[in-house]
Amino acid sequence: MFGSRSSKEEKAAATDKVSADLSKPRDPQAPKGRPTPKRAVAQSQRKAAVVSTGDRKEDARRARERRRVELAKQREALASGDERYLPARDKGPVRRFVRDFVDSRFSVAEMFLPLAVIILVLSMVRQAQIQNVALLLWLAVIALIILDSIGLAFRLRKALNERFADQPRRGAVAYGLMRTLQMRRLRLPKPQVKRGERP
Template sequence: MKLPRRKGTATSVEIEPPEVVASGPGASKGRPTPKRRTASVPPPPAPRTRKEAMAWQKQQGAKAKVAGQKKLSPAEYKQALKTGDPRVLPRRDQGPVRALARDYVDSRRMASNYLLLLFPLMLIGYVIRPLQIITLALFALLLAEWMLAGSRIRKLALERGMQTKESAISLGFYAGSRAYFRRSWRRPMPAVEPGDKI
């Protein structure tokens, strides 16, 4: 608000309006209202090319890293994955219940251990009609084994006080997907030997 000029004065004085303090429940914010240009910042434009998308993804990954955590070299990463270091495990392998499922599979002999050897027979079974019944029977046997393993793993987890929302089916498929690999191919590496008590 400007005051009218008086004769003989060359300057004008601007008086700041008094700060209005609203009364009532929850009326005061305790901070100034932001300017319109800072109140809403538009999101960055979407990447147009694959190269831009990869650069954006790399940048987001760098931001998500925990401060002070050193980057692992490829050899260190491979070793950490072998030993089951939680920092590098994929999401599907994380958690105590999944670790119990891995130990369960690694400490037992299962029919699924021979699944890779049965693949050629299954492929031939699709071509030769009489072998189709054998192929379907093998698949049914493996699925039954996976369901049984899943229910046993879930029961063991609950007995040991592990909280889990996973069903016996999901745990069974996880166990089966590990069981058909050779022991030397499994990641993380087996922590128990066949016959060990878990």
């Protein structure tokens, strides 16, 4: 009402530009390359993306159905490795390479949970010698995991620098280290390479 016509035109042009930028798919690890849209612009785009029927119950039902379908696709993608429906943190060639790199090797960290259960059981036995053994085992497991993780981090960083020198690799090493903490059969997305196979 009180704004000048030129400022309204600038806002409209900015909205068009932002919506055009949002329509293009981008690599989740790449820098954004555009300013963050204002809250009003982002909300209007969200409202425009979901067409309302005018009935709140029907809109809620449609939203639940849409969410259910998206989650089902995501679950299938986590099992099959289909890049199109993976969560943003797992998408891209860099993350796929990291997963294959980790899954092709044995790491001490993936045995952490079973070993922790065994050590916990041993520590409950009311004999001083067995409790001392459990404590030494605990320290040994932690030391082995730290050494193995440091070695893996160096090898993974070197492999990423060689293969993806021109692509953003931020957080890729931490992503790989977190994957080693999961037992191989429980990892999501599911491993796509066998042990010993080159990624």
